[in-house]
Amino acid sequence: MRKHRQAPSSTPAVKLTPTFDSTFPLPSWSLASCSVADTECLGAMIGNGVQGGEVFALYGEVGTGKTALVRGIATGLGAAPRSVSSPTFVLIHEYRGRLPLAHADLYRLESVQTVPHLGLEEYFDGRTIVAVEWAERAMSELPIDRVEIRFAHRSETERTIILTATGPYSHQALTNIFDRDSSSATQGIITSLPKSS
Numbered sequence: 001m002r003k004h005r006q007a008p009s010s011t012p013a014v015k016l017t018p019t020f021d022s023t024f025p026l027p028s029w030s031l032a033s034c035s036v037a038d039t040e041c042l043g044a045m046i047g048n049g050v051q052g053g054e055v056f057a058l059y060g061e062v063g064t065g066k067t068a069l070v071r072g073i074a075t076g077l078g079a080a081p082r083s084v085s086s087p088t089f090v091l092i093h094e095y096r097g098r099l100p101l102a103h104a105d106l107y108r109l110e111s112v113q114t115v116p117h118l119g120l121e122e123y124f125d126g127r128t129i130v131a132v133e134w135a136e137r138a139m140s141e142l143p144i145d146r147v148e149i150r151f152a153h154r155s156e157t158e159r160t161i162i163l164t165a166t167g168p169y170s171h172q173a174l175t176n177i178f179d180r181d182s183s184s185a186t187q188g189i190i191t192s193l194p195k196s197s
């Protein structure tokens with residue numbers, strides 16, 4: 001069985017309030033983040049639990065915490081977390097942890113037509129963890145089986161974050177990440193949303 005990796009001790013304990021949305025048609029997990037530390041901790045959970053090849057498509061307005069989540073993923077993977085920021089001059093940054101992490105931010109993408117030239121597909125190698133901010137600008141380039149993460153403002157410091165699996169590999173990945181995490185910091189805070197009938 002895969003050995004559970006604890007997040008670095010610098011990762012703060014999260015105290016998140018579950019939110020519910022039974023209307024979601026796909027397996028979804030929902031939570032309320034009360035601080036940037038919460039969002040980074042969720043990212044660290046993801047980084048701890050990924051097995052390789054997971055693709056995360058991130059959606060949400062500027063300032064909702066997409067980059068903060070990727071910073072947490074890098075922390076959980078054991079990559080240098082402080083180095084993760086929105087890529088400014090290039091659209092894709094690579095980080096080295098126990099698995100490679102590719103972080104794309106398509107905010108500055110001038111045209112959807114330029115996506116095929118980004119080389120995103122090079123990272124879909126079954127091993128690299130791929131996180132794409134503004135994923136709606138690269139929909140046709142993303143694998144069908146991916147984790148969609150939607151961020152929304154609730155207040156200055158609160159965000160709603162909903163994670164949805166669009167295929168069996170992503171579903172298994174989220175199940176591994178959330179159901180196997182038995183640390184006291186995270187137990188009971190993530191709630192699996194029921195499938196709608």
Ligand SMILES: Nc1ncnc2c1ncn2[C@@H]1O[C@H](COP(=O)(O)OP(=O)(O)O)[C@@H](O)[C@H]1O
Nearest residue numbers: 033034035036039062063064065066067068157
């Ligand atoms: N709960 C929260 N989760 C994430 N970021 C938060 C939260 N509350 C406040 N913030 C602030 O919002 C901003 C999020 O920035 P960033 O992660 O770059 O967002 P995005 O990549 O979506 O544009 C940061 O300044 C962060 O401190």
Ligand SMILES: [Mg+2]
Nearest residue numbers: 066067086133
């Ligand atoms: Mg960003």
